[in-house]
Amino acid sequence: MFPLQNIDAVKLCLLNEPIYHGKLTPDAVSAKLQNPGDFLVQDGENSSSVLLSIFKDGIRDFLITIEKVEESPRFLVGRRCFASLEELTFNLKSVQCGSEEIRLETAIYRVNDYGRLGAHCFVDLPPRTTMKTMIPLPTIKYKSVLVALKREIIHEEIEEELESLMLLKHKHLVRLEDFAMYPHGSVILRYEMHDSTSLYDTMRKKEFGVGTTLAWVQQAASLAFYLAKKECFYSVLCAQTGTQVCLVWYVVSSVFSLIFGMRSTLTWLIVPICVVVLGVYAIISKRHKYLYPFLIITIVQQLVCVLMATIILLFSLVSFDTMRQIIGHSLDFDAPPSRNVALAVIGGTVAVCLLLSFVHIWQAVVIYRCLEYYEAEYSSLDDFWARGDTTLIESRFDVTDSCHSRPFEVQVR
Structure with missing residues (x-):
């Protein structure tokens, strides 16, 4: 934290x-x-x-x-x-x-x-510049409040970091909508307001509360840049995307298990349904606790894969002939397969189990990192939001x- x-x-x-x-x-x-x-x-x-x-x-x-x-x-x-x-x-x-x-x-x-990194400034002249999304800043008759960065603290990769920041969403995270270069060399940032009103819409009004706008600036959380400083920002983005991919893969594997598995496994669909529903809700709401079922089932699957590989390997060493008969029966052979075929099937099965085990380990790491990120973001931002600090910057x-x-x-x- x-x-x-x-x-x-x-x-x-x-x-x-x-x-x-x-x-x-x-x-x-x-x-x-x-x-x-x-x-x-x-x-x-x-x-x-x-x-x-x-x-x-x-x-x-x-x-x-x-x-x-x-x-x-x-x-x-x-x-x-x-x-x-x-x-x-x-x-x-x-x-x-x-x-x-x-x-x-x-x-x-x-x-x-x-x-106060990211200084606000009061400008008399109406800013005329085009945002990257081609939405022009309005012509303002009165003084306007802008979020601007000094050239002295702008580094070479600022554009890439701002592009990454635009990807982050949270119900208490003020989203960076756009950014543009100011004519004098500074960078202008355009944020969404905490009440879902954009700065663009606010500045179009003839009258707007300076206190509200400055409170909006204070609540523009830059969790992304903290993570970037810790060299884990892009891994967090990968963790979120990876968790979504893992969830899709879990759905696909559950469907295939239903199609090609025994009908008795139908009752086990209750577990995947609960895990998927909670996982989707966790990703949408960014609440970490709803990812725990997905993390637990992933760890269980990893242990099952290791256990299956161990049992198959030990049973083959203890009773190879019996294993040949089991393989022949499973593959609908008229007779037990040859020694080489049996070894190939056993080796392939053990290799697949071990491979799936490593995949599940990677999946568990990705889910845990995403869970950790959601926990830090949700808890910290909720606490920050609850404090309601609206001190004006004058x-x-x-x-x-x-x-x-x-x-x-x-x-x-």
Whole structure:
């Protein structure tokens, strides 16, 4: 089970760094920075800066410039240069504010406020661009709320990851409907709203609640990117698809067992019917507990295959002639088959049983991984949904905010 702080709007390369990409409210920053030297990094006013907030007799804000170079962005603090925010937070010891030295003690990571990767922004100009599905963003007369990613955190495989994220569905997972490149180089994301109203439809209205839209941004869970960070995202997709294939295969094998098996096996159809119905419901609803019957029956089938192979092999070694007679009777031969034919039949049967056993082992692993994924997703997202956190994300530098003036240029020691 992964912690809830790993469910963000969009999770990218800054997963383990003490940065809140997006602007926090002054109250939110004050709540996080309690002890002298506590600090965090959050989004700046423009794409070429981030903000370092430190607590010492109040919140102090310092500007960190992002220098754009060909290899990767560099973070400039005074005369010092850092290749990443992680390097900055580990190596930067203090900053100078006039004659006062402020030491950096403890980096505050995203623990209780679901880091803001995937910053929202307010734009005055109507965005005119075409989504990948050829649905144009509307012409908006008033300010609109968009989900945008900074160029500095966009990596080369972002398009592939976003395409994969579009495949995920969950009743509490805000679905990524589409994405497009903004004219200035950023990436715009279009999500479905939690009440099944799309951002596209919301932005077409002349009036819409900013709080509702920002709550929608918060609930845009990026479970896919967490799994991608753990290098298991594509295996999860394979696990879901594999479970569906295994379920279809189980239905087909049950039908063949009915057609070519004994009529007495008709009563055993109750088990496959229950397993299939519960399995289909588990895939549709993504509730892990309904996959347990399918997992159990798969393990039972694997044990039966191993047991059959063992019994056939042992019986053939103990009483080979009797086994020849059984083979001849089963294949409707007039006489027991020759030694070579009997060995071929016995070897083929044992090989098929062992092969099916390995197939069932693989099937059990796939089902269990899918079950694990559903359990983590359903439990975590339900808990996240139940908390109902709709804290608004506002600008740090509101004109009415007298406690936060323009950030200082930083001097480093």
